[in-house]
Amino acid sequence: MQKxxxxxxxxxxxxxxxxxxxxxxxxxVYGLSxxxxxxxxxxxxxxxxxxxAHALLMPSLVSMxxxxxDALDLCETxxxxxxxxxxxxYDAIFSSHFKDASLTRKGNFCARLRMAFLYDxxxxxxxxVIGTSNKSExxxxxxxLFGDLACAINPIGELxxxxxxxxxxxxxxxxxxxxxPPSADxxxxxSDEKDLGYPYSVIDPLLKNIEALFQNKPxxxxxxxxxxxxxxxxxxxxxxxxxxxxxxxxxxxxxxxNPK
Numbered sequence: 001m002q003k004x005x006x007x008x009x010x011x012x013x014x015x016x017x018x019x020x021x022x023x024x025x026x027x028x029v030y031g032l033s034x035x036x037x038x039x040x041x042x043x044x045x046x047x048x049x050x051x052x053a054h055a056l057l058m059p060s061l062v063s064m065x066x067x068x069x070d071a072l073d074l075c076e077t078x079x080x081x082x083x084x085x086x087x088x089x090y091d092a093i094f095s096s097h098f099k100d101a102s103l104t105r106k107g108n109f110c111a112r113l114r115m116a117f118l119y120d121x122x123x124x125x126x127x128x129v130i131g132t133s134n135k136s137e138x139x140x141x142x143x144x145l146f147g148d149l150a151c152a153i154n155p156i157g158e159l160x161x162x163x164x165x166x167x168x169x170x171x172x173x174x175x176x177x178x179x180x181p182p183s184a185d186x187x188x189x190x191s192d193e194k195d196l197g198y199p200y201s202v203i204d205p206l207l208k209n210i211e212a213l214f215q216n217k218p219x220x221x222x223x224x225x226x227x228x229x230x231x232x233x234x235x236x237x238x239x240x241x242x243x244x245x246x247x248x249x250x251x252x253x254x255x256x257x258n259p260k
Contacts (some may be wrong), residue, residue: 005170009044012155016048019153020128027052027127031114031148032074032082033185034067036168036177037156038132039074043171044155045130046080054127055082058117060110061091062188070177077174083121087113107186111147128152136161136200139207140237141244142192148184149247160207161200197236206237 020028028045032038032055045053057071068084075082087110094109095101101109115129122129131151133143135158143149156164161182168178182192182200193199206229210219219241224234 005167008167009047009170012044013048016044016130016153016155020049023128023152025126025128027054027125028130029054029056029118029121029125029127030130030132031056031058031118032071032080033057033132034070034074034177035180035185036173036182037134037161037164038071039173039177040156040164040168040171041130041132042074042080043078043173046078051081052127053080054121054125055080056114056118056121057082057084058087058114059084060086060186061088061095063185064188066180067185070174070180073174074177085117087117103187103190107184107190108144108147110186111144111184115147115150130154131157133157134161134164135159136204136207138248139211140196140203140240141247142196142240143247145247160204162204165200196240198233202233203237206233210238210241 016028020026026049028049030038030041030045030053032042042053042055055071055075057068059068071082074080090113091106091110095106098105118129121127129150129152131149131154133149133151133154134156137143138149138157156167159167165178183190184192196203206224209224209227209229213223214220219238221231221234221238224238225231
């Protein structure tokens, strides 16, 4: 496996370099949260672009203090240039104006605000915005449209969460980041497992079978249960995939009207 992951690292670094060049960019920028996915993307970008790979740390009112600490430790360990742009003041304005807003609304606002900062920085510095969403999140629609799902290119978008974890081990990501429960850190106490109902170790094998068996075809739940998957698990996961499939599609544009 060591050899395979070293080949994967080389492949992803080549992807980043070629895709940035294709778009005419020599610099990249990405959001660094202190979590696993952005840490992996950050280290890959540093390998390719060195000092031209810039991380933005964007804590909100409810971001856990250790998230910032872990992000800073990663930057120090891998010599990653960074800038901190706190979104807490904007988070506070939203919360004061929309006192009845749900945690999801507040979280989505912060996710889109972070992406606004990333694209503003990209314009200021002539940098390409790099995405940090993994395959599991993308299939499940577990992300914010025009928020963390937005980017120009994404090196880990075809890697399931459990694969990103293995990749992180081979990139020597600090154990503190490896061992923390996955969380979008959008509100206090949030975790991926609480939101999704299952750990990625349970979800990913099912997602892999869904991708292999039903690519571009309707998902047949009975086929999946016959493979030994729990019926409730299949129902919950397939429902999420179907409900959020639109998040992976480009906006639908009406065809040009040609009156007869």
